[in-house]
Amino acid sequence: MSTFNLDVYMPVVxxxxxxxxxxxxxxxxxxxxxxxxxxxxxxxxYECGEEPIGSAWANFNVRFYVIALVFIIFDVESALMFxxxxxxxxxxxxxxxxxxxxxxxSFVLILVAGLVYCWKKGDLDWIKSFHSQANYAKKDK
Amino acid sequence: xxxxxxxxxxxxxxxxxxxxxxxxxxxxxASSLVAFVIFLVACLIVVGVMSxxxxxxxxxxxxxxxxxxxxxxxxxxxxxxxxxxxxDGVKMILKEDIIPSGADRFTFMLAxxxxxxxxxxxxxxxxxxxxxxxxxxxxxxxxxxxxxxxxGVGVFLGGYASNSKWSMLGxxxxxxxxxxxxxxxxxxIISIVLLAGGLSMGTLIGGQGGMPxxxxxxxxxxxxxxxxxxxxxxxxxxxxAPFDLPEAESELVSGYHTEYSGMRFGLFALAEYIEVFVVCxxxxxxxxxxxxxxxxxxxxxxxVEKLGMDEMLxxxxxxxxxxxxxxxxxxxxxxxxxxxxxTLPRLRVDQLMTLCWKYLTPIAIFxxxxxxxxxxxxxxxxxxxxxxxxxxxxxxHH
Numbered sequence: 001m002s003t004f005n006l007d008v009y010m011p012v013v014x015x016x017x018x019x020x021x022x023x024x025x026x027x028x029x030x031x032x033x034x035x036x037x038x039x040x041x042x043x044x045x046y047e048c049g050e051e052p053i054g055s056a057w058a059n060f061n062v063r064f065y066v067i068a069l070v071f072i073i074f075d076v077e078s079a080l081m082f083x084x085x086x087x088x089x090x091x092x093x094x095x096x097x098x099x100x101x102x103x104x105x106s107f108v109l110i111l112v113a114g115l116v117y118c119w120k121k122g123d124l125d126w127i128k129s130f131h132s133q134a135n136y137a138k139k140d141k
Numbered sequence: 142x143x144x145x146x147x148x149x150x151x152x153x154x155x156x157x158x159x160x161x162x163x164x165x166x167x168x169x170x171a172s173s174l175v176a177f178v179i180f181l182v183a184c185l186i187v188v189g190v191m192s193x194x195x196x197x198x199x200x201x202x203x204x205x206x207x208x209x210x211x212x213x214x215x216x217x218x219x220x221x222x223x224x225x226x227x228x229d230g231v232k233m234i235l236k237e238d239i240i241p242s243g244a245d246r247f248t249f250m251l252a253x254x255x256x257x258x259x260x261x262x263x264x265x266x267x268x269x270x271x272x273x274x275x276x277x278x279x280x281x282x283x284x285x286x287x288x289x290x291x292x293g294v295g296v297f298l299g300g301y302a303s304n305s306k307w308s309m310l311g312x313x314x315x316x317x318x319x320x321x322x323x324x325x326x327x328x329x330i331i332s333i334v335l336l337a338g339g340l341s342m343g344t345l346i347g348g349q350g351g352m353p354x355x356x357x358x359x360x361x362x363x364x365x366x367x368x369x370x371x372x373x374x375x376x377x378x379x380x381x382a383p384f385d386l387p388e389a390e391s392e393l394v395s396g397y398h399t400e401y402s403g404m405r406f407g408l409f410a411l412a413e414y415i416e417v418f419v420v421c422x423x424x425x426x427x428x429x430x431x432x433x434x435x436x437x438x439x440x441x442x443x444x445v446e447k448l449g450m451d452e453m454l455x456x457x458x459x460x461x462x463x464x465x466x467x468x469x470x471x472x473x474x475x476x477x478x479x480x481x482x483x484t485l486p487r488l489r490v491d492q493l494m495t496l497c498w499k500y501l502t503p504i505a506i507f508x509x510x511x512x513x514x515x516x517x518x519x520x521x522x523x524x525x526x527x528x529x530x531x532x533x534x535x536x537x538h539h
Contacts, residue, residue: 007176008145011265011275012284014184019261022188023254023408030234030404043242045305046399055243056309057301064317067494071320074502078327081509082283082340085331088513089338089521097517104513108506115502124498126491 066123077111146183147176149272149460153453183275187264191415196226198414198475205476206483229407236403243304244400252299253401253408259291260412260419267422268342270432270463271440272456281341282330285423286323289378292416293319296380296387299409300397311396315387318493319378325501326374329367332505332512333357333427336364336521346426351435351466354525358428361524363511368428370505372474375420377497379413382482386490421474422467429470432463 045052084104091100118124150156156175163171200215200223207214215222240249266281268274278284293316300312334340336357337348349356357364377384388396398409425431437443444455488496519527 007173008276008278010177010180011145011184012262012278014180015188015261015265015275016258018184018188019258020254022192022261023257026234026404026408027238030236030238034235034403035237037237038239040242042239045241045243045303045308046394047306048394052243052305056304056306060309060313064313067317067321070498071324074324075320075327078324078331081328081331082334085334086338086340088335088516092516092521101513101517105510108510112503112506115498115506119499124494126494 063126070118070123073114074111077107077114081107145180145276146273147179150179152456180275183273187267187269187275188261191261191264191418192411194418195411195414196230197223198417199229199410200226201475202414202479202482205479209480209483233404233407238405239400239402241304241400245302245304248298248302249400250405252295252302253405253412255295255298256292256412257295257408259288259295260416262288262291263419264415266342267419268346268426268431269467270460271343271346272460273464274342277341277343279339279341281343282334282345282423282427283340285419286327286330289416289419290319290323292412293323295409295412296397299401300387303397303400305400307394307399308397311387311393311399314393314490315380315397318380318384318386318497321494321497322374322377322384322501325370325497325505326378328502328505328509329371329374330427332363332367332509335509335512335516336360342426342431346431346433349430349433351430351433351438353430355433355523356428356430359523359525361512361515363508363515364428366504367508367512368424370501370508371427372424374497374501375424376478376481377493379416379420381417381478383485383487384493385482385487386493417478418471418475421471421478424474425467425470429474430466431470432467434459434462434466438462 045056047053081104084100084107088097088100088104091097160172160175163175167174203225204214204222215225218224218228240246263285265275266278266285268277296319297312297316300308300310300315303309303312333345337345339345353359358368359365380387386396387393388398393399398406401409438459440456440459442455444450444458445452448455450458522530
């Protein structure tokens with residue numbers, strides 16, 4: 001079987017289809033036998049027995065957004081690291097390990113610089129301290 | 142190379158004969174058809190076994206927690222209550238399916254599907270033995286990381302679509318936690334890829350041996366630390382305690398699946414328990430030697446040589462031994478996961494993020510660089526073989 005034979009991806013497709021089938025099948029099977037007596041009270045969102053106040057789709061803590069941004073940077077960098085890591089052993093065997101080591105180091109150091117920057121700015125703290133905010137305010141003046 | 146379960150089976154004469162017979166009978170090349178049938182059967186077996194393991198996982202969880210808290214646990218359904226998960230499954234199918242009126246209906250229904258698809262798709266590259274791996278894709282571990290992140294999407298969508306405050310909080314926490322802990326886990330995986338020199342599961346396990354000193358866990362100090370980084374990150378990625386903030390019962394009712402009832406909730410639970418098995422399996426494959434058994438028993442060569450056994454039979458016995466090794470190690474890790482859950486208290490959100498970004502990520506990056514330097518400096522030799530060689534040279538001089 002050659003490396004480019006797409007037959008090897010057959011199990012992936014089958015497994016995804018099976019996952020759909022298991023999920024859909026159990027829900028359909030349940031649909032035939034389970035009771036269905038909806039009423040207005042039953043269909044309200046659960047809020048510990050109180051009537052829900054407003055929608056849950058309101059403004060949300062911006063920290064989650066910052067985490068997502070930081071994640072994107074690191075995820076792209078780690079995705080780019082995979083090919084280098086995969087050939088590292090071969091390169092050391094043919095004596096080019098040093099070159100690759102330097103490139104790995106320079107690449108990772110850029111990543112570390114980004115991490116240090118985020119750390120310094122306080123983006124990694126869940127609760128951005130008032131202290132750092134006060135410092136920014138002073139600088140603005 | 143992309144070896145698959147079909148590649149293994151095509152070593153036997155019966156299959157080759159069957160293919161040629163079918164080709165004659167049908168009038169076209171039947172090898173693809175036979176491959177498809179074998180894949181289908183193998184996938185059905187894997188999905189069946191994994192669903193049972195997922196179900197038994199809930200039983201094990203309750204039984205072990207009962208054991209740790211000096212209770213008895215489920216003991217009514219079947220011997221020692223082992224059929225409890227079937228009873229739970231039947232109950233979930235029979236329960237009414239409630240969709241909140243304010244919910245985003247399509248997304249609400251889509252979320253459990255995404256979780257289950259993400260988990261089931263990862264099963265394609267789980268190496269049960271050297272022959273029984275559904276598809277040893279050449280991008281194996283990369284594919285696994287990618288597919289596993291689909292679960293995070295499912296968790297977030299489930300929380301968002303419910304339009305309930307508890308679900309929203311749980312979904313948000315879940316998404317941020319899963320993506321955050323993906324970073325240390327991925328970087329640790331990269332450092333192991335560095336050692337193995339390939340992305341496929343076959344290459345990753347092929348560099349290791351059956352004896353503990355040949356595992357990547359003991360290859361070098363960085364890989365040793367890396368195992369714990371990976372295990373902690375994997376715990377957090379599967380939303381297991383002490384990182385179960387997305388479904389923290391005491392603060393968020395039930396987190397992202399608060400509004401889910403009946404089988405829809407069951408699908409989330411099933412996906413979670415299978416995912417725990419998957420990450421334990423990956424940890425086994427990357428660090429604990431995977432399916433490798435000592436003394437080349439896996440290939441069956443020793444059995445042919447010493448006992449004069451039939452070659453294919455010896456190979457099959459080897460495969461069974463390998464499967465036994467893989468499952469033993471994975472279940473041991475599974476036990477540790479449950480054990481951790483019932484031992485440690487839950488973290489706070491800020492502690493969770495501090496642990497990930499300020500401890501695990503820098504340590505993982507340091508490990509990555511350490512592994513790279515180790516590979517370059519010692520030519521990829523493990524610490525054991527270095528000590529062994531040094532000892533041999535010293536002994537030789539005297």
